[in-house]
Amino acid sequence: MTSTRRRSGSSIAGSSAWRTGREDVATAILAGLTFRKQSQEVTAIEQQVKDQEEVTRHQAKLLEIQSRQLELQQKHSTDRLRNDAASSGWPGGRLTTRRAARAGEHMEAPRRPPGDHR
Numbered sequence: 001m002t003s004t005r006r007r008s009g010s011s012i013a014g015s016s017a018w019r020t021g022r023e024d025v026a027t028a029i030l031a032g033l034t035f036r037k038q039s040q041e042v043t044a045i046e047q048q049v050k051d052q053e054e055v056t057r058h059q060a061k062l063l064e065i066q067s068r069q070l071e072l073q074q075k076h077s078t079d080r081l082r083n084d085a086a087s088s089g090w091p092g093g094r095l096t097t098r099r100a101a102r103a104g105e106h107m108e109a110p111r112r113p114p115g116d117h118r
Helices: 002-087 097-103
Strands: none
Touching: none
């Protein structure tokens, strides 16, 4: 009987060890899957950051172009006001720079802060 008891005891111990080993394998598989998913998420976020940086660069270029266009429109408007004033017989035959500047104030491009050399 003692041998039966030993068998019985070792059988229980073996079953427990087998169960623990199986749980360890399942835990390892879940950890691997979780790591893979997190890695994919990190890669997706990194790509989003790169894409956003590219969009920001394009927007900066576009804003620079729009700023130059506004400056040209203001200059064109001021020149046109001067020419109109000269041809309409305005006193003095031309529009002074101060008056032309005041007339074009509504079209003035936003000023850059000092030190901004874009």
